Amino acid sequence: MIPELQFSRPKTIREALNLLATPGQNNRILAGGTDVITGIQMGSKRFSRIDLLIDINQIPELKTITENKAHIIIGGNVTFTELIENPIARQKLPLLVKAASTVGNLQIRNRATLTGNFVNNAPCADSVPPLLVYDALIKIESQNSGRELPLQDFLTGTYKTLIKPNELVTEIRIPKADTELRGDFYKLGRRKSVAISRISLAVLAQIEEDKIKEIRIASGAVTPIGERFPDLEKWANGQKISDELLKLLAKKMAEKITKANGLRWSSTYKIPVLQQTFYQLLKKVTD
Amino acid sequence: MKKNFSLIGKNIIRQDGLEKVTGQAKFADDYTFANQLTAVMVRVPVAHATINAIDYAAIENDPALTAIVDATDIPGAKKIGAIRQDQPIFAYDKICTHGDVVAMLVGESHDALLALRDKIKIDYTELPVLSDRTKALDKDAPIIHEQYENNEIVHYPLRKGDVETGFKNSDHIIEQTYTTPLIEHGYIEPEAVTAILREGNKGVQIIGSIQNPHTTQNVVAAVLGWPLAKVRIQQAELGGSFGGKDDTMNVLSARAAVAALKTGRPVKIRYNREDSILESYKRHPYTMHYKVGFNNDGKLQAMKIDIIADGGAYSSMSPFVTWRTVVQATGPYEVENVWTDVRAVYTNNPYTGAFRGFGSPQPIFAQESLMDEIAVRLNMTPDEIRRINGFKAGSVTASNQVLKDHDVNLLTVMDTAIEKSAFRKKWRANRQNNLAKEKSFTIDEENLFLNKDDFVDPQNVIKRGIGLAVSFRGSSLGAEGIDAAAAYLSVQKDGSAYLLCGLAENGQGLRTTYSIITAEVLGMDIENIFYLEQDTGLIADSGPTVASRSTIMGGGAVKDAADKIRKRLEDILKPEWKLTDSDELVFKNNKVQNPKNKSQEMRFGDLCKLANSKGVSLSVIGWNKGPDVGWEEETGQGDAYFTYVYGCQLAEVAVNTVTGEVAVERIIAVHDPGTVINKMGAEGQVYGGVTQGAGFGLWEEISTHEGMPRELNLDEYLVPTSKDIGEIIPIFVEGKDKYGPWGAKSLGEPTLELTAAAIANAISNATGKRFFNLPLNLEELLLNRKLHKEDLQRGSL
Amino acid sequence: MPKITFNLNNKDITITTAYNRRLLDVLREELGLTGTKEGCAIGECGACTVLLNDQAVNSCLLLIGQVEGQNVLTIEGLSTKGELHPVQKKFLKHGAVQCGFCTPGMILSAHALLHKNPSPKEEEVKEAITGNLCRCTGYKQIIDAVMDVTKG
Structure with missing residues (x-):
């Protein structure tokens, strides 16, 4: 059920910002609506008591x-x-x-x-x-x-x-990167499509001969929000690529995530699988 | 033997296709009536409680409220049920499960009623929740229904031979326990129904997403305390059912009828997906303990089976569902010594009932897993062990029924599947491959951080497997109940016809199948057959549209009707053409012809006109009653079903051994449904059944927390999408049978019941590990157990 | 209550309604176009699929105000002058319909795909309909039907 609300469709950013500044009420941006409308439908507290929805789809x-x-x-x-x-x-x-x-x-x-x-x-x-x-x-x-x-x-x-x-x-x-970066994105879901991520990973690396010159690592779904891993990246930068290194990197990431967030209901599955899939991804990127 | 059919077995466009592709087909929620009211359900947020008082003071005088409807408004039966009347239309003394409804708010605006609902104060006393089916019969288990001495809904024993001696004489014994989860039907159309009071003393008309209109009629009449004929149930176009729109729709129809009676206005109930998953019944979760004894030569000696089915809060169809289980629990195998106990029990979980498969997918998963385990133990291939023990002509079933009067095609369907896939070669190669390489990755729960050796080399991540499963299945209801169906065929004087059968179109395509049968018998244009609306006022009670009985039973009734019309037409024509009774006429291409003298020919329409001019009625009721069957309750012995169908499905999978993902690459589905009447429809049954079966095997599960379902919408309850299943190859082996129209039998459920078992065996072939608990999801593959959130909080809220 | 003007099935219409109405509600309850179905209300099942400016979208996730000035096509607008659209014809030919509840949304998703990509590969057809759940058909005959449209 969607409660009564006001609705506005600004044509410019300026107009949208002015509407957002309307005092004394709860103004919310409506873009795709796939979170906002479902949130309202399901009675999510995050989307309750909205007075004005500002649809930004008419702003070129x-x-x-x-x-x-x-x-x-x-x-x-x-x-x-x-x-x-x-x-x-x-x-x-x-x-x-x-x-x-x-x-x-x-x-x-x-x-x-x-x-x-x-x-x-x-x-x-x-x-x-x-x-x-x-x-x-x-x-x-x-x-x-x-x-x-x-x-x-x-x-x-x-x-x-x-x-x-x-x-x-x-x-x-x-x-824009000034050097060539290699990378990949990995997602694990329960179905082949329309799946909520169980694990997502992104890796971007600059590889020089057999060394990791620079690596950037980010995760999603296994961490409370998408995160980068600066310590790990620093540790890996400059290291010679070996099977052992990639395995260690995968393990260190899992240890870091577990240390930061503790064990959750899903950790028993996700932590080992994260290591395996991150290792697979690293192999692919550094191959 | 094969007849030269005009339409049977050909590709025929659906009877109801045009209205469905144009969006004109009217489903239950597409009906709107002048002055109609809407309703919202009032529930108590616990699975087990006594209700002390409900305080409506805060809303009673609100203008948005037309009426509060509860059990006190019911003039007749307050509780319903096919065998036990244990399910309340409105809960009035206690809450037995989360879906229970204590009252219904009726008014014009749904949104306004939802707002009012939050203001109701319900005083209740929580009772201990029974959610574990295996503890339901413990001495200290909470009793769900006080009128019964314990939580046992039903117990079916089957005793054949002497199992203890059988085990003693066995070279090997294997014992395993298997479980299957609560499964949601997942019809895309949620429930909707409207009750409309008719003028004067005409009673009530109900139109809704109703699977079994006559069952609904019985329930509504009982609840209102009215004669049956005062209640007319009309089935709207049904947006999927799969067994799921029976009891729930009876209850909703009764609620709508009571509300219409109270308010004097049409009342529509429409459920959203959350209401639907919360309240509607589901597939029974099973816990199955199997002990099997067998000899070195592969011959089965004895089987002891103990099965507990979770009936949830109400008995519903449990006594029927579990009866099929006891008949089929040993699978399609000859076993001399059998001791089976199947029990259905009450818990506070969502209640369970009919669902395509109906008590067979669960034991098939167990028994087919077990057969593969035996094969591996004896160093045989899965087909070898099945060939040794599988039913052949004249085999005797666990209930001591001799299989006769039809082609016992179990081994034929298996061999067809095997040949199509080079099964033996692949199965052996996969096994060798998988044993040769390192063991499949399994998570060590004590140490979540991997050692160097635990990491799987990328080229070894994906492992392939092949597996098969076979089954026999009793056609139609068997000793479950009265098995008869009616059809109405009214041929008009121009040769067009009205057709209706007492079994209902649930999307499976029976209108098309029945039209094909009619057109085949009468040689008329299928486009000239107009199928009538399903309405209890127009056709006799034909029992429920369940048990894959539409073709064999309803088809038989339709054929009977068409045969009767044909006889009447022949009786008119033969004297005209100076033919004797024994002369044959050909009804084909919209014409009737004397094959011996082709100048004697008449258009079908002209013949109907002639019949009309002679005062001969071309309106008939066809009737088809199933042969007698029998069952001894104490021993589980008897001729359970009058005939059987056989199937074999073979699955090829790719398992990602580090994530537990399973890709179903190919399913070969070989079925003997008897004669295939509606070819595209039959293939559609296979594709759809296999896909549902794969969902049952790999992804689908309603998990509960203190009896409350966690997966309340399709974001969390995962039904297969278009990308989740690979190739499906349907193959029909059309065995002969003396029953059914031209020997046509059953297909809808066999297609679903085998898939999960075949996939499970394929996964074992790929990984070298066996799995015992469906669904075989990511966690099950790597942990051998499920993981669930501790609470019910939906992530994004 | 606001007035909303948009193009529906190739005709400009103006309606007076409330801003908390979804396009789905307006189509079904105010315009009597019940070919568009509600199955989940959260964008998972696709039964409510309509085309918005030729793109498949869930009408359960669109507020009516959002279609002001836009083009909306529902299943009722697909066949012209009594002639079935090629996608509809192929659905019939291949037995791609069982219960029919997902069918309108499915056909519109297929139509949107073919509009953009007249000769899709089978994988592209599957991808285009992942947002349309079907519980009856196992999708096979639907995919065959869409592939057949490309053959004319």
Whole structure:
């Protein structure tokens, strides 16, 4: 059941920000609606008592994917389908495109947005691990100010971020790498499609001869939110690639996750399988 | 022997296809009536409690509320049930499971009623919850229904020969315990029903997503205390059922009828998915202990079987479901000494009832796992062990029934599947391969962090396996109950016809099958047959549309009706053409012809016109009563079913040994349903049944926490999608049988019952490990157990 | 109550309704277009699939305000002048229909795919309908039907 509410469809970012600033009421952005509407339907506390829904689907500025010398810039309301079909994204952000292709089903991908995925910040948000290894930055605006920060800093906890009620994510900026990076995205679900991630992993690495020059590692679903592993990355950087190293890296990641989060109901399965699948992924990337 | 059929076995477009592809087909929720009211259910958030008082003070005078309807409004039976009347329409003394409804709020706005519901105060006293079926018969178990001395719903013993001697004479004995979970039907259409009071003394009309209109009629009449004929049940187009829209719909129909009576207005109940999964009945979870004795030559000597089925809070169809189990529990194998006990018990879990397969998929998983284990023990292939013990013509079943009067095609269907897949070669090669390489990865729960040697080399991650399962299945109801069906055929004077059978179209395609049968007998255009709406006022009670009995029983009734019409037409024509009674006429291509004198020919429509002009009625009721069957309750002996069908499914899988993912690459499904009448429909049954069977084997499970289901919608209850199953190859071996129209028997359920067992055997072939607890999901493969959240919180809330 | 104008099945219409109504509710309850079904209300089953600007979407997850000025196609708008759409014809030919409840959404998903990609591979057909659950058919005859459309 959807309670009575007000609804607005701004045509510009400015207009949207003004609406978000409407005082004395609960204003919420409506992008794809795949989290918001289902949340309202299921009676989720996170989506209760909304006074005004601001549908940002009529704002062309939020729909673009462009690039300049330093960045690939994804508008704040780009759907997964738009991302998957975009030539720039396909060429330059293969991990993100791969992750996007595994989100929900086609009907969901036609509506759900990349921004919505990390603003909702479920543990299993498929796009988060790739965005993290791409060192994504996000641009947030409000009526009177704006800021830019790393996505990693924006995500604070399960279903929690630094977004304020009057703010809108208007851009995702992904720095272009100046060297060639190899990487891959892995997702484990219970079904072959329309599956919620049990484990997701993203790895991006610069490999020089038989050494890991630089590696970036991120996980989803096995951690309370998508996370990077800076200590592990630092430990691995510069090391000679060997079967032993990759196994150790996989084990260290599992130990780190367990130490940080303790054992949960699913850990008995996820922790060993994480090590196996992360090892498989590392083998593939470093092969 | 094979007749030269015009339509039978050909690809025929569905009778109801046009309205379904254009969106015009009217399902229960697509009906709207002037002045109709809607309803929301009032439930208590516990599985077991006594109700002390319900305080409606906060909402009583609210304008959004038209009426509160509860047990005090019921003029007739307050509790219903096929065998035991233990299920309340509205719970009034106690709560036995989470789905129980104590009252219904009726009004114009659903949203407004939902808001009112939150304001009701219910005073209840919680009782200890019984959720473990294996503890239901313990002395200190909470009693679910005080009117019965314990929680046993039913107990079927089967005693044949002397098992102890059989075990003594066995070279080997294997004992195993198997479990299967609570399974949701997962019809895509949730339940909906509207009750409309008719004018004057005409009673009530009910239209809904009802699987068995006559059962619903019986229940509603009992609840209202009315004569049966004062209750008319109309089936809306049914959006899937699979056995699932029986008891639940009877209860919802009765609630709607009581509310319509109280308010004087049409009342519609429509469930959302959460309501549906919470309240509707499901497939019985089974715990099955098997002990089998066998000799070095592979011959089975004795089987001792102890099965507990979780009936949940109400008896529903448990006495019928578990009866099929006791008949078929030893599988299609000759065993001289059998001792079987099958019990259904009450718990506070969601109640369980009919579901495609009906007490067979569970024991087939157990017995077919066991047969493979025996094969491995004796260094035989799975087909060898089955060939030694499997039923042949004249074999005697566990209930001492001699298999005769039909082709006992068990080994034929198995051999067909084996040849199609090079089974033996693949099975042996997989085993050797998998034994040669390192052992499959299994999680060590004591140490979750892997040693170097635990990591699996990428090229060894995927292992392939092949497995098979076979079954025999009694057609139709057997000694469960009265087995007869009616059909109404009314041929018009232009040669078009109305057709209706007492069995109901649930999506399986019986309108098409019945039209094919009619058109085949009368040689008329199938497009000229117009199938009537399912309505208890139009057709006789034909028993429920269950047990894969539509073709064999309903088809028989339709053929009887068509044969009667044909006889009447022949009786008119033969004197006209100066033919004798023994002369044959050909009814084909919309014409009737004398094959010996082809100039004697008449259009079918002209012949009907002639009949009409002569005052001959071309409206008939066809009737088909099944042959007598028998059953000794104390010993479980007797001719349980009048005939049987046989099937073999073979699964090829790829197992990801580090994640536990199973990819079903191919299923070969060989079935002997007798003569195939509706070819596309039959193939559709195989594809759909196999896919549901794979879901049962690999993904589907309703888990409960203190009796409350966790998986309440399709985000968590995982039914197979279009990408989850590989190739499915249906093959029909059309054995002869003296029963059924042209020897056509049953197919719907056999297609489902074998798949999980075949997949389980294939997984064992791939991994070298055996699994005992369905579904064989990620955790089961690596941990040999399930993992569930400790609480009921939905992640995203 | 607001007025919403949009193009429905190739005709512009204006309705007066409330903003908390889903497109699905409006289609079924206010416009009498009951070919669009509700199966789960959370975007998992696809029974409510309609095309929004030629894309398959779940009408249970769209508020009515969101379709203002957009093009919506439901199953009722697929066949023109009494002639079945090729996807509908092939569904009949291949026995791709059983109970029929998922059928409208399934056909629209197939239509959206073929509109964008007139000669899909079998894997692409499967991917395009993962959002449409069917419990009866095991999908096989549906996939065959869609593949057959590409053959004309």
